[in-house]
Amino acid sequence: MGDVPTEDIIAEPEEPTAGVFSVALSLLQAYGWYLIAAGVGLYFYHRNRISSPATARSNKPKSPAEVQDWQAKEEQRLKAVQRLQEKYAQDAAVKAERQKQLDEEKRKQRLEEMQKLAGKVSVGNKLGSGDDENNKKSLRQEYNPLMGDQGSSNRVCFRRPGGASGG
Known part of the structure; x- marks a missing residue:
């Protein structure tokens, strides 16, 4: 090799x-x-x-004219903010007054309802006095409200067988 x-x-x-x-x-x-x-x-x-x-x-701003312009714009902005703040405060006061009136009206209504309820309890009619029952006209003597729509007394009521009879 x-x-x-x-x-x-x-x-x-x-x-x-x-x-x-x-x-x-x-x-x-x-x-x-x-x-x-x-x-x-x-x-x-x-x-x-x-x-x-x-x-x-x-x-x-660099020049005095620019400084004055900037100050004027800043004052206008602050006045606008102040106007908006005053408007918001007035609106809030009006809304608070309305809410106060609504709350007062609700309170008065509740008091009136409670007085009505208290008056009904203290001046209620005794049961069985019969004053109002005599004035009412009876529709039918055989009418029974528990019978449903048919309401006649000659109807036979069929009962179903219940209980443990199975099915």
């Missing part, structure tokens, strides 16, 4: 971008949700903390 020429195989190193890509991919697979959450948190932090002073400074 000595006649066959041998070649030396030299291993080529991997490209550096492939190594970085595989490392980044493995980190993303392992800590992906954490990285996304951190990115969103940094975005909101940057938007709220760092950008706010710049926007706050830009909203302030």
Whole structure:
């Protein structure tokens, strides 16, 4: 075997971008949700903390005319708020007065009902006095309200056998 020429195989190193890509991919697979959450948190932090002073400074009026305009608008806004507050207070007072009147009327009605009930109990008729019974005209002498619609006394009532007769 000595006649066959041998070649030396030299291993080529991997490209550096492939190594970085595989490392980044493995980190993303392992800590992906954490990285996304951190990115969103940094975005909101940057938007709220760092950008706010710049926007706050830009909203302030710079010239005296702008200051006066801003003060006038602020006074108008405060007057409008005050008007709305007064209107709300008036409406609330009217509603409270109505509710108070309704409660008073309900209380009076309850008192009247209780007095009527108390009056009926104390001035009631005795049983068997017969004053009202004599004034009533009897419809039929043989009428019995327990008989139902037919109500005649010559009807025979058939009873079913009950009890332990079986069935």
